[in-house]
Amino acid sequence: MTEGTSEQSSSAALKPSDFVHLHNHTFHSVLDGLTKIHDLVDKVKELGMEAAAVTDHGTMSGILDYYKTAKKAGIKPIIGIETYVATRSRFDRDPGKDKQRFHLTVLAMNNTGFHNLMKLSTRANLEGMYYKPRIDHDLLEELNEGLIVLSGCASGEIGVALKEDDYDRARDIAKWYKSIFGDRYYLELQDHGHPKSNTHWDVQAKINEGLIKLSKELGIEMVVTCDGHYLTHEYQDAHEILLCVGTGSYLSDEKRMSLKDFELHLTDPRDIIDHWGEEFPEVIRNTKKIADRCDVEIELGRILIPKYPLPDGENEHSYLLRLTYQGLLQRYNGASKEEAEKLDPDEIIPKLSDEVRERAEMELGVMGNMGYEGYFLIVQDFINWGKSQGIVFGPGRGSAAGSIIAYALNITDLDPLKYGLLFERFLNPDRISMPDIDVDIQDTRRDEVIEYCAKKYGEDHVSNIATFGKMFGRMAVRDVARVLEVPYAESDRLAKLVPPPNQGRHIPLSVSIKEDADLRNEYENNPTAKEVLDYAIQLEGTIRSHGVHACGVVIAPDTLVNYIPLEMAQKGVVATQFPMGEVEELGLLKMDFLGLSNLTIINNAMRIIRKAYKKEINLSELPLDDKKTYELFQRGDTTGVFQLESAGMKRYLRGLKPTTFEDIIAMVALYRPGPMQFIDSFIRRKHGEEEITYLHSGMKNSLKNTYGILVYQEQFMQISKEWCGFTGGQADTLRIAVGKKKIDLMKKVKPEFVEGAVKVGGATKELAETFWTQLEEFANYCFNKSHAACYGFDCLLDGLFEGALSPDARLWRRL
Numbered sequence: 001m002t003e004g005t006s007e008q009s010s011s012a013a014l015k016p017s018d019f020v021h022l023h024n025h026t027f028h029s030v031l032d033g034l035t036k037i038h039d040l041v042d043k044v045k046e047l048g049m050e051a052a053a054v055t056d057h058g059t060m061s062g063i064l065d066y067y068k069t070a071k072k073a074g075i076k077p078i079i080g081i082e083t084y085v086a087t088r089s090r091f092d093r094d095p096g097k098d099k100q101r102f103h104l105t106v107l108a109m110n111n112t113g114f115h116n117l118m119k120l121s122t123r124a125n126l127e128g129m130y131y132k133p134r135i136d137h138d139l140l141e142e143l144n145e146g147l148i149v150l151s152g153c154a155s156g157e158i159g160v161a162l163k164e165d166d167y168d169r170a171r172d173i174a175k176w177y178k179s180i181f182g183d184r185y186y187l188e189l190q191d192h193g194h195p196k197s198n199t200h201w202d203v204q205a206k207i208n209e210g211l212i213k214l215s216k217e218l219g220i221e222m223v224v225t226c227d228g229h230y231l232t233h234e235y236q237d238a239h240e241i242l243l244c245v246g247t248g249s250y251l252s253d254e255k256r257m258s259l260k261d262f263e264l265h266l267t268d269p270r271d272i273i274d275h276w277g278e279e280f281p282e283v284i285r286n287t288k289k290i291a292d293r294c295d296v297e298i299e300l301g302r303i304l305i306p307k308y309p310l311p312d313g314e315n316e317h318s319y320l321l322r323l324t325y326q327g328l329l330q331r332y333n334g335a336s337k338e339e340a341e342k343l344d345p346d347e348i349i350p351k352l353s354d355e356v357r358e359r360a361e362m363e364l365g366v367m368g369n370m371g372y373e374g375y376f377l378i379v380q381d382f383i384n385w386g387k388s389q390g391i392v393f394g395p396g397r398g399s400a401a402g403s404i405i406a407y408a409l410n411i412t413d414l415d416p417l418k419y420g421l422l423f424e425r426f427l428n429p430d431r432i433s434m435p436d437i438d439v440d441i442q443d444t445r446r447d448e449v450i451e452y453c454a455k456k457y458g459e460d461h462v463s464n465i466a467t468f469g470k471m472f473g474r475m476a477v478r479d480v481a482r483v484l485e486v487p488y489a490e491s492d493r494l495a496k497l498v499p500p501p502n503q504g505r506h507i508p509l510s511v512s513i514k515e516d517a518d519l520r521n522e523y524e525n526n527p528t529a530k531e532v533l534d535y536a537i538q539l540e541g542t543i544r545s546h547g548v549h550a551c552g553v554v555i556a557p558d559t560l561v562n563y564i565p566l567e568m569a570q571k572g573v574v575a576t577q578f579p580m581g582e583v584e585e586l587g588l589l590k591m592d593f594l595g596l597s598n599l600t601i602i603n604n605a606m607r608i609i610r611k612a613y614k615k616e617i618n619l620s621e622l623p624l625d626d627k628k629t630y631e632l633f634q635r636g637d638t639t640g641v642f643q644l645e646s647a648g649m650k651r652y653l654r655g656l657k658p659t660t661f662e663d664i665i666a667m668v669a670l671y672r673p674g675p676m677q678f679i680d681s682f683i684r685r686k687h688g689e690e691e692i693t694y695l696h697s698g699m700k701n702s703l704k705n706t707y708g709i710l711v712y713q714e715q716f717m718q719i720s721k722e723w724c725g726f727t728g729g730q731a732d733t734l735r736i737a738v739g740k741k742k743i744d745l746m747k748k749v750k751p752e753f754v755e756g757a758v759k760v761g762g763a764t765k766e767l768a769e770t771f772w773t774q775l776e777e778f779a780n781y782c783f784n785k786s787h788a789a790c791y792g793f794d795c796l797l798d799g800l801f802e803g804a805l806s807p808d809a810r811l812w813r814r815l
Contacts, residue, residue, distance in 0.1 A: 014277045016048030019269035020287040022078065022150060023055050023105055023188070023225035027542040028062030029082075031246025034230040034239045034542060035266070037066050041073045043231055043266050051076035051291040055105050058084055058133045060121050060565045061466065061546070061577040064585070067298050078294045079114055080107040081121055083135050085157060090128030090136040101134050102157040105150035105188060105225070107294060113146025114296045118565040125567040126574065133567070137176070144180050148290055150188040151177070151211070153227050154204055158187070162210035163203060174214050186290070187211040187222045189283055192262045194275045199263045212280075223290065224276055224283040229264040236260065238538035244483040245471075245544075251483050302587035303370075303434070306457045306557040308377040316373040320405075321345050323380065324360060325352075327408030331415070332356050355417060359404045366429045367405070375589065378555070379437055380409035381456075386441065386449050392603045392619070394440025394596065399426040402714075411437060413620050419665075420705075422714050424728035425735065434584055436592070438551075442603050443595030450593060453555055460559045463566060464575040465552030465583055465590065469545040472506045473498040476536035479544075484535075486528060494529055497522055509537045548573060551594035552580050563588060598642050624661045633658050643668050655683045662705050669711050678709050685709070695771055698723040698761040710778055713739060719771075723763070724756030738775050746776075 025033030026040060033056060044052045052075060054066045063079050070077035084101040092098045108114040120135050120143055128134035140149075151158045151174070161170035177185045189211055191197055193204030215222045230239045240251065240260055249256035276283055310319055325348040326340040333351055340348070349357060367373055383393055387410065395401075396412025402421035406412045414421070427435060441449055454462040471479060474495045481491035497519045499512050513523045513533060522529040548569045554576060556563055563586055569575040576583055583590050606617045632638065634657045636650035644653065644664075649671055658664055663686070670679050684690035685707035692708040694700050702718040703710060710716065716738070717731040726734065734753065737745035750772055757768035 014273045014281060014284060016269040016273075017050045018288050019272050019284050020049060020051045020053070020078070020291040021226060021228060021266060022053045022080070022107065022223060022287055022290060023082070023153070023190075024053060024228040024266065025056055025082070026054055026062045026066070028054075028059055029057040029229070030059075030543050030545065031242055032057060032229065034235055034242050034539070035228065036231075036541060037062055037069050039231050040266065041066075041069045041075055044075055045073055047266070047268055049075075049269055051078060051288075051294075053078035053080045053107055053291075055080035055082045055107070057082050058121070058124065059567065059577055060118065061468075061567075061579075064298065064578055064582045067296075068300075076291060076294075077296070078107055078291055079117065079296050080105065081117060082106075082152070083120060083124060084128075084132045085140075086128060086130075086134040086136045088136070090124070090134045090139065093130045098130060101132055102160060103152040103155040104135075104157070105152050107148040107150070107290065108146065108296050109148050109184065109294050110146045111296055113148070114298070115562065116143040116146055119143055119561055121565040121577070122561045122567075125565075129568055141180050144184075147181070148184045148186070148293065149177060149181050150186050150223060150225065152188055153190060154207055156188070158211070158214070159207050162207045167210060167213075170210060171214060171217070174218055174220060178218060178220055183221075185220060186286065187215050187220050189222055189224045189276075189280075191224055191226045191267060191272060191275060192264075196275045197263065199261055201262060221286050222280070222283045223286045224272060224280075225287075226267045226272070227262075227264055228266045229259065230266075232265050233263060235265065235538055236263070238535050239264070241480055241483050241535050242539060242542065245479045245539075249483075250485050252485065298586075300585050300587070303372075304557055304563065304587040305372070305374045305589050306378065306461065306555055308374050308381065309456075310377075316377060317368060320367070320373045320377055321364065323377075324364065324405050324408045325349060327410065328352055328356055328360060328404070331408055356404065359417065359423070360408070363403060363405050363423055363427075366423075366427055369429070370427065372427070372435055375435055376405060376409060376411075378589070379439075379591070380411055382449055382453055383411055383439065384409075385452055386445075389445075389448070391445045391448065392442040392599045392606075394599060395619075397438040397440055398436065400435070400437040402426045406437070410620075419662075420714065420718070422717055422728065422731070424732040425714060425717065428732040429729045434587065434590070436590075438592040438594065440594050440596050440599060442599035443597050444600050446593055446595035450553055453553070457555055458559070460561075461556045463554050463560050464569065464573050465549040465554055465580050466567065466569065466575045466577060467547050467549040467552075467579055468543045469547055471539055471542050471544045473509050473512065473536070473540060475544070476509065476540045477532060480532050480535045480539065484528075484532060486532060490528070491532075494522065494532060509533060509540050513537075546570065546575075548575050549580055551592040552583070553591045553593050554583050555589045555591065601640075630659055633664070643671075652679055652683070656686060666706050666711055675711065678711075682707060682709055695774075696723070696761065696763050696767060698763070710774070716775055716778070720753060720756070723761035724753050725760035726753075726756060738778070 021044070024035070024040065026035045026037050027033050040052070052070070054062060054077070056062055058081070060081055067077045067079065083104050083106055085104050086092065087098055087100050087102070106117060106120065108117045120139060121133070123139060124133035124135045128136070153159060154163065157173045158170045161167070161173060174187070189208045190204050192199050192201050193208040194200065195205070211222060214220060230236065240258060243257055243259065244251055247257050272284060308316065310316065314322070322345055325345040326343070329335040329340045329343070329348050329351060330337060332353065367376065386393060395414055396406065400406050401412050401414045402416050402423050402425045403412070404416050404423070407414065407416060416423070450462065477495045477498055478491055481494065498509065499507050499516050499519070501507065512519050514520060523533050546567065546569060548571050554560065560566060564583065565577040566574055567577050580590060609615055609617055633644070633653050636654040638644040638650055638653065644650070649667070652667065652671065656663060656667060658667065666682065670676060670682060681690060685692050694703060694708050699719050701722060702715045706715070713735050717735055720726040720731045720734050721728065730752070733745070734749050736742060737749045753772060754765060754768040757763040757771070758765055
């Protein structure tokens with residue numbers, strides 16, 4: 001290496017915070033990066049650094065998670081990507097010329113750069129995909145504003161040219177980048193090319209020498225990076241296993257892709273200072289200089305709802321008011337659609353009962369204050385359009401069934417007043433959160449509804465939502481065992497020893513090898529099992545694939561790429577790079593369009609009835625007290641009936657002999673791991689064979705419909721309101737604290753709950769705390785009553801058709 005100046009010759013003043021890792025891969029570099037984001041941030045902080053970049057291969061999918069995690073930890077997040085640059089144009093796909101691509105490190109300097117980075121990543125995926133998502137020089141020139149570019153690793157354009165001893169080409173490439181980016185372009189030295197590196201690589205040393213020469217000749221500043229792929233040196237072997245999983249090779253393959261010749265972990269900045277500080281301290285200081293130049297702020301929690309096209313003379317508030325009251329007149333007063341549409345809200349309101357009017361006024365007030373009126377107009381529009389096209393929708397599912405406005409607008413088909421469904425379960429007036437309406441659609445026509453939304457709001461405003469397939473316990477064991485060439489029978493046996501998820505929650509392998517006796521015995525006494533499990537523990541939780549969420553669709557008020565980067569998913573459809581939760585955090589309108597074969601079957605049953613009996617069925621008018629349907633349930637004759645066709649459920653139905661819709665709702669909620677222990681007691685209490693008891697008389701009103709047994713989240717919300725004096729918002733906060741086991745929130749809510757039970761409910765402190773303990777246990781299996789009610793509605797629909805069809809038709813339905 002060449003000598004530095006006397007000013008550069010001392011590294012005494014350098015400290016860990018003077019260095020910033022600008023080239024890091026997390027597990028979002030699928031099957032190439034091993035570092036988990038929380039671990040990365042913790043390690044950066046532990047090593048005394050104040051900032052770090054995430055630059056995953058060809059994707060920004062981990063950026064929002066990293067941004068939030070780093071901010072929370074007091075680490076400055078630098079948003080980046082290691083993109084792929086096409087050999088020629090991003091549109092060229094000649095296998096002889098375009099299979100090669102170059103790496104380039106790109107960082108967002110400001111919010112303009114962040115938006116340009118999203119556009120680069122999106123267009124690389126949607127326009128440049130050829131083996132990998134590629135950009136080209138045209139895109140870099142078009143979208144360069146606000147971006148800082150590093151020349152990349154040994155696979156970068158300049159790195160490849162220098163490897164091939166083509167210095168003139170390397171110089172021309174560097175001159176082009178400087179002409180576009182100016183002082184926002186840096187030459188990227190890599191630490192494993194330094195003589196002091198534990199895994200010194202001659203090729204990288206050669207590239208570094210060329211970069212230093214270019215820097216002097218062209219006046220381009222340099223930085224040093226480490227190209228981190230895993231957290232510490234201890235993960236190096238596990239990273240090799242991960243590469244084998246990604247390439248479908250065995251660890252023993254001599255010609256497989258391997259990075260074991262390099263240390264690609266999050267290097268201690270003290271080592272970097274030791275390597276570079278004496279001769280080239282500026283390559284360290286420049287990393288901090290770049291970090292100081294970068295300042296991206298991502299705004300979360302906005303309300304990004306598309307504008308619903310309104311009739312002349314209407315605004316969102318007035319139009320929602322009109323549709324709501326017209327719908328309420330039809331739902332509760334039996335008016336026809338034609339009659340209702342002739343009346344204004346002022347004419348309708350006096351005709352409604354006090355209960356209906358007060359509930360509607362409360363809900364409309366909350367929606368108006370939260371800014372969600374447009375949301376409801378959008379949802380009712382595509383549902384009512386779909387129904388007008390003969391598409392079968394479910395009756396509604398989840399917390400939206402607690403809204404009388406959703407019922408009035410035909411979004412749901414269950415009366416929330418009749419079944420005691422709480423609006424606060426859907427929208428908490430004390431907490432701003434985007435509404436969540438799950439829409440079930442017959443699976444053969446789901447795409448028509450999405451296409452309708454795309455045409456109405458813009459093709460580039462609508463997209464599917466990505467989901468990440470992760471490598472959990474059993475899959476991690478199977479993957480590692482295959483790479484290590486463990487015989488399949490042994491691999492299968494070992495994987496089956498891994499305990500299944502508990503209550504839907506995966507148990508970490510590191511916990512299972514201690515708490516599960518069989519797995520612990522295998523780990524302690526079988527060397528092969530120990531090797532497999534040790535690697536599997538290190539790999540567990542990494543992302544294995546990107547897919548498309550089964551029902552998630554996002555609808556934006558403007559071109560989606562202005563808010564979120566997009567990718568081409570495996571199914572050949574456009575999807576967001578961020579998963580469902582992060583789409584919601586940005587404030588974008590997320591809809592669950594779930595295609596259900598059940599609804600297609602119901603539609604086919606209606607077609608058979610229409611053809612065989614010349615009778616048109618209106619699903620919303622089917623009675624929920626049909627005697628023959630309940631007789632069918634009482635016999636357990638429920639093969640083909642949604643949620644009620646398992647052998648165990650049939651046995652319980654024969655014992656329960658349901659006579660009301662509430663019986664079906666409760667059975668759907670109880671027939672799951674956890675609450676199943678209460679089914680026998682529930683049945684005995686229904687038939688008067690066991691005394692119905694209550695912990696306190698103040699709970700009777702909330703629990704009487706389930707014979708004194710706590711079954712639903714809504715019940716303890718109602719108890720908190722009636723027994724503890726909670727508001728609806730406080731009751732929903734309690735639901736979140738208990739249901740999601742948020743320890744800090746539970747500590748805050750518990751004293752208020754106990755104090756309220758004593759002052760309002762007349763309970764003793766000991767009894768209130770006893771019930772709180774029961775609530776904590778109940779949280780392991782509690783069920784949303786709105787879900788159960790809607791599932792029960794589906795069951796009744798199935799049951800009605802099951803009883804109505806001829807034997808031949810019923811046989812066809814089951815097939």
